[in-house]
Amino acid sequence: MTALKVLVVEDSPTMRQLIVFALKRIRNFQIVEANDGVDGLKKLSAEKFDLILTDINMPIMDGLKLVSMVRNDPNYKTVPIIIITTEGAAEDRDRALALGANAYITKPIQTIQILDTVKRLLNF
Amino acid sequence: MSQSDDKSNLNRAEDFLQMFKKGAEFTQDLLKENERLRFRIVKLEESLKECDQVGGTVLSQDSARLLKKIEELEQEKAEILGRVRRAEEENQDFANRYVEIEEENNMLANLYIASYQLHSTLDFKEVTQIILEIVINLIGAEEFGLLLLDEKTNRLEPIACEGLELGQLPSVGVGSGIIGGSVKSGENYFIESMEEYQRDFLNPMVCIPLKIKEHVIGVIVIYKLLTQKEKFTSVDYELFSLLAGHAATAVFSSRLYSESERKLSTIQGFIDLLTK
Structure with missing residues (x-):
């Protein structure tokens, strides 16, 4: 069985480590890391991913812009996108979901919540 | 009457x-x-009565046996239900323990990732950045600062912050006010009502003194939590304890390393100057 590919877009190395470490505990994912939206887009164009996890507040290109660009790409119309952010306001959540994100998780990081969402979106 | 008539009468x-x-x-x-x-009728009636009596006894014996069986089964059912209840309770207990574990x-x-990240570098700026990341992402603070102890002046000076301007943070003497008091005692401080x-x-x-054993080298002060973070959890207190120890050693070692690097380059420059 081929490993599912996951892209983690997050400018904080600590946060990236936390997400990667958590994901590896539930499944043998092939995980690729990106520092910001532009880096994320570059990696998305190089290979096909099954899931994207992204922060919102990042330098160069933020997560919302990334979500909107990803959804405009025919190859990524349906790929699940999870946003993990410090922005807890309802309008931020609504905006992200309206742009095409499938789930919106607020920090501080709750590993169980992230893993449950990943399992739900990937149907396992 | 003739003799024949007599005979006939006699015959008749x-x-x-x-x-x-x-x-x-x-x-x-x-x-x-x-x-x-x-x-025969009397005998038959008697035997019928006996039959009735015998049949009744048989019936009552069967009923008694059945009633006993029902009672036993009821008892067994109660035991099984009790076992099922206990099993369900155990199951619930296991489920709760599973969630806890x-x-x-x-x-x-x-905690492992946080501590790994803290000790992954000797660059002072990177260490302070990692501390800020941990406080934002794992604790959920929105406005906070990191103050380090200047041993010459015995004052706590702000060196990094998030959600604030560095200039807004105070310079505090050890023992002075809540921040200085927390540093002096080495005890974490949490406000009573958030x-x-x-x-x-x-x-x-919140004040979290950064300690290497009993030696305090600085303090993390928190002024505001993220909107969605209503209160601290037990994990947060564990993280505070981790930060108090690991962040302190990471800050201390990176500062020492930076200073030694600086001194080394100064000495190297001096040696170069002498040897030219």
């Missing part, structure tokens, strides 16, 4: 007598039969 009388005797015998037979039949597991994983807290730079909602 004998016939009549014979007939009478037969009738008497028949009557006797009938009476005997009647008596026999009566006796899962949470603990996640917490340990987070709901009523108004930001005051000298009175933060």
